[in-house]
Amino acid sequence: MRKTREFENILDECLERLLVRGETIEQCLQHFPKLANELKPLLETALAVNQASAIQPNSEFRDRARYQFYSALQETGLKRKRPFFLWRLRWAAVMSIVLALLVASGGTVMAASGSMPDEFLYPTKLVTEQAQLLLTPSALGKAELYTRLADKRVDEIARMAGKNKPEKIEQTAQLLNKYLTKIAALTSAKGVKVGITVAPSPGETTATEKTTALAAAQALQEATAAEKTSAAETPKINEQAKSSLARSIMSDRRAKLKETMGRYASNHPARLRALLETAPPATRQALLDAIAKSEGSYKKAIESLGGD
Amino acid sequence: MQDEENLVGRARQGDQKAFAQLYEEHFNKIYRYVVVRIGDKTEAEDMTQQVFLNALQSIASFKWQGTPFAAWLFRIAHNQVVDYFRKNQKQPVALFDESLVESDSNPQRMAENSLDIEQLLSATERLTAAQREVISLRFAGGLAIAEVAKIMGKSQGAVKALQHSAIIALRKTLLSENKVLVAEDNEKD
Numbered sequence: 001m002r003k004t005r006e007f008e009n010i011l012d013e014c015l016e017r018l019l020v021r022g023e024t025i026e027q028c029l030q031h032f033p034k035l036a037n038e039l040k041p042l043l044e045t046a047l048a049v050n051q052a053s054a055i056q057p058n059s060e061f062r063d064r065a066r067y068q069f070y071s072a073l074q075e076t077g078l079k080r081k082r083p084f085f086l087w088r089l090r091w092a093a094v095m096s097i098v099l100a101l102l103v104a105s106g107g108t109v110m111a112a113s114g115s116m117p118d119e120f121l122y123p124t125k126l127v128t129e130q131a132q133l134l135l136t137p138s139a140l141g142k143a144e145l146y147t148r149l150a151d152k153r154v155d156e157i158a159r160m161a162g163k164n165k166p167e168k169i170e171q172t173a174q175l176l177n178k179y180l181t182k183i184a185a186l187t188s189a190k191g192v193k194v195g196i197t198v199a200p201s202p203g204e205t206t207a208t209e210k211t212t213a214l215a216a217a218q219a220l221q222e223a224t225a226a227e228k229t230s231a232a233e234t235p236k237i238n239e240q241a242k243s244s245l246a247r248s249i250m251s252d253r254r255a256k257l258k259e260t261m262g263r264y265a266s267n268h269p270a271r272l273r274a275l276l277e278t279a280p281p282a283t284r285q286a287l288l289d290a291i292a293k294s295e296g297s298y299k300k301a302i303e304s305l306g307g308d
Numbered sequence: 309m310q311d312e313e314n315l316v317g318r319a320r321q322g323d324q325k326a327f328a329q330l331y332e333e334h335f336n337k338i339y340r341y342v343v344v345r346i347g348d349k350t351e352a353e354d355m356t357q358q359v360f361l362n363a364l365q366s367i368a369s370f371k372w373q374g375t376p377f378a379a380w381l382f383r384i385a386h387n388q389v390v391d392y393f394r395k396n397q398k399q400p401v402a403l404f405d406e407s408l409v410e411s412d413s414n415p416q417r418m419a420e421n422s423l424d425i426e427q428l429l430s431a432t433e434r435l436t437a438a439q440r441e442v443i444s445l446r447f448a449g450g451l452a453i454a455e456v457a458k459i460m461g462k463s464q465g466a467v468k469a470l471q472h473s474a475i476i477a478l479r480k481t482l483l484s485e486n487k488v489l490v491a492e493d494n495e496k497d
Contacts, residue, residue, distance in 0.1 A: 008468040011475075012453055019450075042472075045479040046447070052428040053448040057339045057353070065357045069331055072364050073324045 010035060014043055019050055064252060071249035075137055117156050117168040126175075140253055143186040146179040147260055153179065154268045157290055161279040166286040173290035180297035183261070184304040187254070258305040265298035316377050320367055327367065331360055334378055337449050338385050344448035345389045345440070347429050355392065359385045379458045382449060386441070386459065431481040439474035442467055 010032055017023040017031075025043045029036040057065075112124035129149055136142050153176040160168040272291045276284060318326035338359050343352040362384050370380055432440050438460070445456045457467045 004469075005465065008465070008472045011472055012468050015446075015471075016452075019447075020452075041479060042475050045475050045482070049428055049443065049475070049478060050447045053340055053344050053444075055340050055343055055448075057336065057356070061353050062335070065335070065353070065360075066331075068357055069360050069364070070328070072361055073327060076322065076324075076364065 007035065007038070011039065011042060014039060015046055018043060018047060064256065067249050067252040068256065071253055074249065075141065116159050117172050118160065118163065118165055139186045140250065140257070143183045144253070144257055146183045146186070147257060147264070150176055150179045150183075150268075151264060154264075154271060157272065157287075158275060161275045161283045161287060164280040164282055166283045169283055169286035169290060173286070173293060176290070177293050177297045180294065180301045184297075184301040187257070187301070188304045254305060258302065261298065261302050261305060265295070265302060268298070269295050312377055313372050316367075316370065316372060320370060327364065330377060334381050335360070337378070337451075338381055340448040340450075341382065341444050342385055342389060344429070344432075344444045346392060351392065355385070355388050359388060362388075375458055376455055378449075378451065379455050382445060382451065382455075382459050427482055427485075428478075430485075431478050434481050435474055435477055439470050439477065442470045443474050443478070446471060 014028045014032070017028045018025065025040060025047065028043065029039060032039060112121035112128060115121040115125050133142055133145055136145055153172050156172050157169050157176070160166075160172060269291045272287055272294070275287055279287060315326050315329060319330055335356070339352060339356045342355050342359075343349065346352055346355075359381060363381055366384075370377075432443060435443065441460060442456060445451050445459060446453070451459070453464050453467050453471070457464045460467060462470075
């Protein structure tokens with residue numbers, strides 16, 4: 001046992017030498033000549049594993065992810081700039097919901113997150129989701145959240161079909177359509193804003209804006225640093241950098257949302273249609289209604305995002 | 309470590325530049341970890357983005373207790389991976405997406421790496437969940453044993469033992485499938 005532990009420690013030390021300090025296997029084995037035969041095959045394997053797992057995200061994804069993250073960062077920054085009394089109102093509403101949930105159901109909020117429409121805790125889950133929406137400041141952020149919730153509702157419809165509960169399918173499908181209608185309203189040209197900057201419509205988004213968005217992100221960093229040292233000297237430049245970044249971010253987020261909506265518009269009805277083969281006959285009509293309504297709602301939502 | 313503590317402290321207080329720096333430092337490692345754990349490029353991209361958005365939302369709750377910031381991020385990623393498998397009821401590693409291989413000007417090297425990645429993901433299917441977690445964090449995530457131990461809630465000795473047994477198991481699997489291990493040594497040209 002002791003020998004094994006010693007060997008495990010030596011193996012780890014060799015891995016540190018290989019992976020962190022950049023030594024070769026041969027250099028490493030020189031430190032432990034008596035164990036060389038045992039260590040060598042393991043180090044070869046470890047090195048191969050290390051090389052195989054050195055995957056890099058592709059640049060398109062890296063840029064898209066960066067924009068989205070900077071967008072979220074910017075939203076957190078904007079939150080602080082809201083008038084204090086608005087925040088008090090917002091937080092008062094959220095705290096009322098949270099307190100009501102805590103008083104009424106103790107620690108059930110967490111348990112409710114995985115509940116289904118036919119379960120006791122489902123209403124708690126819906127209220128919690130509403131609180132999330134209330135806490136999401138931007139119209140586009142709300143639309144993104146509604147999109148994730150739409151995906152959840154489709155999961156729930158599928159589960160309810162399996163349980164032969166057509167009335168729950170109808171109720172959940174109504175929620176799904178409500179969310180899709182909200183997405184259409186929130187992403188219409190008038191609905192989406194970043195602070196005081198109106199998001200560009202798809203026609204206004206140029207290739208140049210997309211390719212220079214990364215530079216704009218860097219400009220934001222520089223602008224943020226500049227604010228600290230000489231806020232009074234360069235406010236105009238900082239605002240320009242932020243505005244440029246905001247436009248790029250919004251454009252990218254809309255494109256991402258549109259891509260997700262396009263995928264869901266195809267996958268969700270297809271998934272519900274597939275259920276028609278296996279679900280109990282009593283759920284068939286509810287499923288057909290859900291498919292028909294959601295297809296129409298998806299179409300409108302995608303159109304509002306500049307769909308083809 | 310002192311620098312990171314300072315950086316995290318600034319990020320907690322709403323310093324956007326500090327949080328952006330943390331993002332840039334850890335993004336690739338988190339992505340690699342998620343890809344190796346789930347083997348699905350599209351899902352891994354979404355999950356990696358979500359890890360950082362979750363981190364942004366909950367940075368205020370992060371308390372510096374000597375644990376590296378990376379450990380906290382990997383814990384968020386780990387929880388998302390667990391949720392993913394629970395929701396999809398899938399095996400931890402699926403077929404590998406060949407487009408994950410980084411573009412390389414040397415076609416022969418690309419072919420070797422591609423083969424290695426497939427072998428690795430196929431071989432990790434035969435590991436225990438704990439062994440797989442160690443391999444993902446240690447090699448894909450590039451974490452030290454101490455950090456892996458903190459994330460997994462195990463002693464460093466236990467993690468070293470898992471690392472040892474995982475490497476042995478991987479080697480046996482790869483050899484039994486007549487796979488040739490192509491490990492490029494770190495020698496400088």
